[in-house]
């Protein structure tokens with residue numbers, strides 16, 4: 318900026334002379350367009366700005382000084398206007414660069430992938446069980462979730478006074494009191510036995526798995542839910558004994574949990590097997606020292622099993638003097654908790670994506 322004439326400047330109020338001196342440094346500290354606009358208002362705005370006040374001072378100046386001061390005032394105004402314009406275009410260019418950098422498309426980045434769906438961990442576990450048993454000759458059967466009392470209870474030799482037959486334990490359909498939400502996958506046994514009884518001799522036996530949902534009036538807690546999953550397994554043949562059952566299940570558990578899988582069989586009672594048993598797995602969550610899942614025992618019960626009761630075969634039209642077999646019903650949630658070391662089965666139903674993603678490693 319050209320230095321204004323000292324004589325002429327002496328006619329101006331001191332703060333305005335100082336303002337002329339301060340302009341350059343004030344301009345250089347403006348780093349945004351907003352700051353620059355504020356400076357513009359102070360120096361060259363319409364009212365109250367330094368340039369409007371310079372014009373006032375010019376009007377009031379003595380006649381002989383007017384010419385000289387006029388040149389100074391105009392020069393100052395022009396200098397400020399030009400300098401502000403230059404700074405404005407610099408700041409605008411800088412802003413444009415910044416904006417375009419923000420929106421820049423980086424061709425080196427991997428493309429955004431849409432989230433893909435996946436099978437639920439419980440379904441994957443049931444698929445795995447099917448894969449374990451398929452090479453042993455087992456095929457997959459299905460049954461309805463709304464069952465008749467005949468399939469759910471009578472065909473399974475379950476007596477009238479069994480607690481599962483009461484409304485306290487079982488969901489009956491309000492409109493059809495003989496229909497209920499199946500309490501286990503065992504009614505599939507009755508359906509398959511009846512269907513295949515006529516061709517049993519021709520086929521030489523029966524082997525199937527029946528995975529599916531079952532319902533009981535249980536309170537929700539870390540190990541119970543009113544809806545859960547079971548995998549039923551059944552084999553019918555000639556001369557079948559407990560050793561076949563134990564051998565088959567011990568093999569399957571090793572295939573599922575690994576070669577060190579530790580299992581134990583305990584005698585138990587189910588009306589549709591004789592003898593009956595339950596199978597426990599050594600709790601991998603606590604290593605057997607006792608935890609919430611194994612209720613301090615170090616073992617978790619994952620299935621009920623036994624040799625098919627002669628009455629069940631008889632009701633289905635199969636001669637128990639010729640045919641025998643075993644059956645088991647495995648709790649899928651319990652088993653999934655073991656495989657994945659999850660202490661609370663509710664996690665499987667809450668559909669929290671973070672949990673399901675971690676469970677991606679279930680296989």
Ligand code: PHE
Nearest residue numbers: 501503587621622644645646
């Ligand atoms: N249905 C039984 C239950 O739900 C399990 C079971 C199946 C037991 C087959 C023996 C044989 O508890």
